[in-house]
Amino acid sequence: MRRFVVLGHRATTSPEFSLDDLSGATGRLDILLRCINSSFFLSHSIRKDVEIHLILQGPPSPTKTIRFVGSELKYLNPDERSTAALIRSSLSQRAEGEKKTSPGIYMSSRKYSDVISLLAKDSQIYYLKEQGHDVRRLPSFEQDITFVLGDDRDLTPEEEQVLFEYDPIEVSLGPESLHADHCITIVHNELDRRLEKN
Amino acid sequence: MRRFVVLGHRATTSPEFSLDDLSGATGRLDILLRCINSSFFLSHSIRKDVEIHLILQGPPSPTKTIRFVGSELKYLNPDERSTAALIRSSLSQRAEGEKKTSPGIYMSSRKYSDVISLLAKDSQIYYLKEQGHDVRRLPSFEQDITFVLGDDRDLTPEEEQVLFEYDPIEVSLGPESLHADHCITIVHNELDRRLEKN
Numbered sequence: 103m104r105r106f107v108v109l110g111h112r113a114t115t116s117p118e119f120s121l122d123d124l125s126g127a128t129g130r131l132d133i134l135l136r137c138i139n140s141s142f143f144l145s146h147s148i149r150k151d152v153e154i155h156l157i158l159q160g161p162p163s164p165t166k167t168i169r170f171v172g173s174e175l176k177y178l179n180p181d182e183r184s185t186a187a188l189i190r191s192s193l194s195q196r197a198e199g200e201k202k203t204s205p206g207i208y209m210s211s212r213k214y215s216d217v218i219s220l221l222a223k224d225s226q227i228y229y230l231k232e233q234g235h236d237v238r239r240l241p242s243f244e245q246d247i248t249f250v251l252g253d254d255r256d257l258t259p260e261e262e263q264v265l266f267e268y269d270p271i272e273v274s275l276g277p278e279s280l281h282a283d284h285c286i287t288i289v290h291n292e293l294d295r296r297l298e299k300n
Numbered sequence: 301m302r303r304f305v306v307l308g309h310r311a312t313t314s315p316e317f318s319l320d321d322l323s324g325a326t327g328r329l330d331i332l333l334r335c336i337n338s339s340f341f342l343s344h345s346i347r348k349d350v351e352i353h354l355i356l357q358g359p360p361s362p363t364k365t366i367r368f369v370g371s372e373l374k375y376l377n378p379d380e381r382s383t384a385a386l387i388r389s390s391l392s393q394r395a396e397g398e399k400k401t402s403p404g405i406y407m408s409s410r411k412y413s414d415v416i417s418l419l420a421k422d423s424q425i426y427y428l429k430e431q432g433h434d435v436r437r438l439p440s441f442e443q444d445i446t447f448v449l450g451d452d453r454d455l456t457p458e459e460e461q462v463l464f465e466y467d468p469i470e471v472s473l474g475p476e477s478l479h480a481d482h483c484i485t486i487v488h489n490e491l492d493r494r495l496e497k498n
Contacts, residue, residue: 121320122319122320122381124379124381125377125378125379125382132378132379133378136337136378139334139479140482140485143479143482144476144477144478144479145452145476145477145478145479146477179323180323180330180331180334180479181322181323181330181380182379182380182381183320183322183380183381184323254343275489276489276492276493276496277492277493277495277496278342278343278488278489278492279342279343279344280342280343280485280489281337281341281342281343281378284338284341284485284488287338287478287482287485287486288485288486288489290476290482291473291474291476291478291486291489294474294475294476295474295475297475298474298475
């Protein structure tokens with residue numbers, strides 16, 4: 103399973119946002135929407151072996167974590183607006199523990215540190231960071247892997263500290279500093295190529 | 301200069317579309333919008349050495365070609381909706397020859413074959429195709445290159461014939477069949493890495 107964890111440092115935790123202004127008053131929720139697209143979409147299908155955890159840390163009621171599970175998703179389309187509507191619908195529901203809000207979409211109040219702690223039990227953690235090891239030069243990848251990345255802001259020193267408790271492998275993707283969704287596309291391409299060789 | 305040519309086989313050529321339904325009644329204009337995003341956006345800047353030509357071939361008045369020029373762009377944001385508004389504004393204007401409709405955005409009635417013929421004068425043509433040569437194994441890239449790709453549909457045999465007149469190099473990006481915008485992201489990553497080595 104390939105997992106992505108994206109930190110939405112100021113992404114809204116209220117469903118009261120307009121679908122007409124997704125890059126404005128949502129705390130850059132638009133970045134997370136594009137990460138969903140690049141996590142799941144193949145040309146004519148959805149990647150089943152993928153999960154993404156969006157950690158929404160903005161006002162008014164942080165943290166909300168929304169988890170998308172590729173093998174269960176039914177109503178996902180590639181455009182930003184319809185994906186935003188799915189998130190809005192999730193945020194409008196009350197969750198005790200983790201609640202399914204739509205096929206393949208789950209919401210909880212899990213904090214970033216809880217999400218990482220849970221995922222680190224089953225998977226090697228990779229930290230996407232410009233100063234990391236070149237992804238193409240890593241000798242191999244485990245079957246179960248989790249990639250952690252920020253939205254348009256890097257992880258804070260505190261967020262990095264949480265990650266460092268789990269011995270993450272720091273990975274870079276190339277010489278340029280890229281948008282989060284573009285990073286996910288490149289990670290997939292590298293892993294697809296490795297799988298093909300095996 | 302890196303150039304991308306994306307064929308919007310049924311992409312609308314009318315400005316009369318709703319920004320609220322970009323993946324519905326626009327002939328999959330949403331795919332082209334995401335190609336604009338992946339062509340230009342770096343984390344905190346816009347790629348200046350890039351141009352994209354969107355060939356809109358849908359009703360009611362095909363063909364319209366919209367060209368975005370990285371070094372001149374001013375009002376481009378990463379979200380789909382605001383980019384769609386730029387396209388809509390272009391389509392609402394009448395063009396004789398090629399007309400600047402906004403900084404860095406040009407519209408014309410150039411047909412696909414005219415666009416390719418123009419670009420082939422100055423640049424090597426690459427055709428993104430699943431059966432092509434692996435992009436990572438190509439020995440080198442010229443300074444001026446043009447990548448041609450379809451939207452969610454492959455090039456028709458007639459469109460391929462046009463391309464084949466210019467001895468394109470057929471390039472594949474990996475084992476999976478990918479969305480057009482994801483292809484552009486992977487091409488950029490490969491070229492960024494080559495540039496870094498030089």
